[in-house]
Amino acid sequence: MSKEIEDHRVLNQSVNEPFSSVLSRRISRRGIMQGGAGLAAMGLLGGFGLAGCSSGDSNDNGGVGGGSPEVTPLALAFASIRGSRTDAVVVPEGYVAQVLIPWGTPLDNSVGAWSADRRVTPEYQAASVGMNHDGMHNFALSEESASREFIMALNNEYIDQSALWAPQGGPTNAKEGARPADEARTEINAHGVTLVKLALGSDGQWREERGSRYNRRLTSATPIELAGPVRGSDYVVTAYSTNGTRTRGTNNNCANGFTPWGTYLTCEENWPNVFTKASDRYPDDDRLGVPTGRSRYGWETAQGGSNGEFARFDATPSAASASGDYRNEPRTFGYVVEIDPYGNTASVSTETAALKRTHIGRFRHEGCWPGKVIEGEPVVFYTGHDSRNEYIYKFVSKAKWDPQDANRPGQDYDRLAIGAKYLDEGTLYVARFNADGSGDWLPLTPDATTRDGRPLWQALNLANERDLAGVLINTCDAADFMGATPMDRPEWGTVDPSSGEVYMTLTNNSKRTAEGTAATYTNGGSDVDELGVGYATAPVNGPNPRPDNEGGQVIRWLEPSPAGTRFEWEVFVFGAAESDADNYSGLTELNQFASPDGLWYDDRGDGRGILWIETDNGYDKVTDYTNDQVLAVVPASVSRGPGDKAVIDAADQAQLKRFAVGPNGCEVTGIFATPDKTSLFINIQHPGNWPADPGANVQDATVAPSGEIRPRASTVVIRKRDGGEVGV
Secondary structure, three states, X not given: OOOOOOOOOOOEOOOOOOHHHHHHHHXXXXXXXXXXXXHHHHHHOOOOOOOOEOOOOOOOOOOHHHOOOOOOOXXXXXXXXXXXXXXXXXXXXXXXXXXXXXXXXXXXXXXXXXXXXXXXXHHHHHOEOOOOEEEEEEEEOOOOOOOOEEEEEEEXXXXXXXXXXXXXXXXXXXXOOOOOHHHHHHHHHHOEEEEEEEEEOOOOOEEEOOOOOOOEEEOOOOEEEEEOOOOOOHHHOOOOOOOOOEEEOOOOEEEEEEOXXXXXXXXXXXXXXXXXXXXXXXXXXXXXXXOOOOOOOOHHHOOOOOOOOOHHHEOOOOOOOHHHOOOOHHHHOOOEEEEOOOOOOOOOOOOOOEEEEHHHOOOOEOOOEEOOOOOOOEEEEEEEEOOEEEOEEEEEEEEEOOHHHOOOOOOOOOHHHHHHHHHOOEEEEEEEEOOOOEEEEEEOOOOOEOOOOOEHHHHOOOOOOOOHHHHHHOHHHHHHHHOOOOEEOEEEEEEOOOOOOEEEEEOOEOOEEOOOOOOEEOOOOOOOOOOOOEEEEEEEOOOOOOOOEOOOEEEEEEXXXXXXXXXXXXXXXXXXXXXXXXXXXOOOOOOOEOOEEEEEEEEEEOOEEEEEEEEOOOOHHHHOOOOOEEEEEOHHHOOEOOOOOOOOOHHHHHHOEEXXXXXXXXXXXXXXXXXXOOEEEEEEEOOOOOOOOOOOOOEEOOOOOOOOOOOOOEEEEEEEOOOOOOOX
C-alpha cells in the first residue's frame, strides 16, 4: 500500500501471539536451521531445508532438501549506487531509464492528446491510463515476440487530487459539501486497472500502441461478477444485484499476481475508505475499517446519476431489506479479481472479462502470487493482509494442475473457465509462525476447530456448518479465532519457481511493543473471541522481533509440498538505517533501506535468480539520506551461519546492492522484466515533481525538471546501454 493513503488504525484486536514475539524468541535461540539441536526440529518437518541456509560449518548453497545439485550463483555486475534526493530517477553507470505510459496517456483515438494543462473529464479518464501506477505484469502475444511486445496489465491504486485537478486549483468540496458529479466520475475512472499493448521500437524506446484491441480500462464503475462461495449469497445482495451475483468496480488495487493459465490477478487493498456506514454496522465493517463519517473522496455526496451510481458508497441501511439499499456494498469488495488480459469474455455476462474470486478471502489484499506449479499437485496462491498486526494466507485449489491448462499466448479461448476450475473450489489457510522456525497453515473452513475448541462456524455466529460464504466474508475474524500470527504489515510476495521458496515483505509496524507487554485491542479491552475485534498493539514475536518496527524485514519460508500444512521460515533481511542499534543485517550507506514493499524473484533459469526489493519508506533516518529505491541480491550467494539473526548479515554487504533510486516524493513499486531480461520495468507512484516534461509521454526518466510541474505517476523501463541483461 502507498504510505500516502495508509490507514494507520490497527483493527486486529486478537490475543494471538504476534510474529515479533515469535521471532524474538527464535533469535534468542539462535534459530532452528543452524545445526545442533535445531536439526531435530527440522526432522519433524521431514528434513526439507531452505536454500542458502547453512548448518554453520558449510557454505553449501544447494537446493531443497539437500538433493538438488549445486549451481553457480549469478554475480551482480553493477556497482551499488549512492542514495539520491532529486526530482529524477537514478540508475547505475551503463544504464538508461525511460518514462512510459504516464497517467493520462490516451489508449485509443476517442479522446485528444495529453497536455500539461489538460482538464480531465470522465470520458477522457475512462479512455486513458489511470493514476498512481502500482502492481503490473506482462502477457506475451507469442513466445517468439515476448521480449519485444506484450500486453501490460497495470494497477492504478488511488488518485492524487491536487495533480488531477491542477488546472482548476484543486478538487471541489474535497472535505465537506457535495462533490460535483463529473468530478466524482472522473476520480472513479482514475482508479482500477489499465490494459495496454507495449512494443519495443528499433530506436530502443518502448511505446504504447494506441488503439490496440487489447487496450482497455476497468475502473471503480465497471460491472464485475462475483465468483466462488460468496456468489449468490445473502451477504452480497444489493439494490444493484438483488441475486448477489454482481457488483460495480474494483478499487484501490495495490499489488498483483498472475496465473499459470494466463490471467491477471489484481488485489483490492484500501477499499474500505471509499465507503461510509453511519449505523447498523456489521462486525466485518468494524474489523476491516469501513468509516462512519465522510468517505475518503466523498463520492457518496455527489448528486445525480442512476441506479445508485453514487449512493452505493453510503452503506448505511435506508430500506426495509438489503435488496433496496447498499448496506452490503462493502461486502462486494476486498477480493482478488481475475482478469483475462487477452479479452475473451465467454465466462462472464459483461464485457469486462473479470471476476472477483471470493474463495481467496476478503480483507485488504496486498497481492496474490502463485506458488511452485507441479503437475498433478494443487495450485497454490499466497496473499497478505497489509495492515498492522494482520495475517498471511494461502489458498490451495481442489483441482490438481494439468499442464494442458497452461497459457497459450495470444490465443482466444476461455481462460476464466480455467480460473473457475482452480480458484472457486479449494481451501483457504492462514499462517501461524512458531518460535522454533516451524509454521502451520490453519484451515479457514466452517468445521475447523478454533483455538478454544469451538467449530469455526459457531465462533463466527453463522447459521450452520455449511456457511463457507460466511467464513469468507469474515476472513479476518476467522483468522483471529484460529490463532494466526499477527505480522508487521504483510506486503508483496514472490516465489522462486525452482525451489518453491516464498519471500514476503513485512514493511513496518509502529504498533509493535516490546516482549512481555500485553496486547491491546481496538474495542478497548476484549480479545479476538468477539466479532469485529482486532489488535491495537501487539508484542514482538518470532518473525517480527523489533518493537516499534520502522525498518521492516523480508521473510521467507519453504514447504515440503505446496499443498501441505507445515513450513519452516526465517528472516532473509532486516531493513534499517546504517546507524541503528537493531541493524541486524549490518546494512551500510550503500544498501541501507527501510519499509520494504515491492518484491520480485527474477528467475534466470537453472535454479539461479535475483531478488529485487522496492521500498515505500517513511523512516526519517533513511529518508534523510535517500528517496525510495530498488535493491538487488542473489539469494544463492548468501547463507545463514551460527548466531545469525537473518540470512543477510554484516558479511554479505557486497551481495545486496542499491540498483535504482526514484524521484522526490515517490514510492517505487511494481516490477518485472522481459523474458530475455534486457528490459526491467518499475513504477514511480505519486512523484512530487516529475517527470521533467509534464506534456510528454515518452522521455528520459533521469532528467530533473527545471521548475515546478504537474506530476504524473509513470512506468519506467531500465535498460543497459549495450542491450545486455539487466543486473548481470
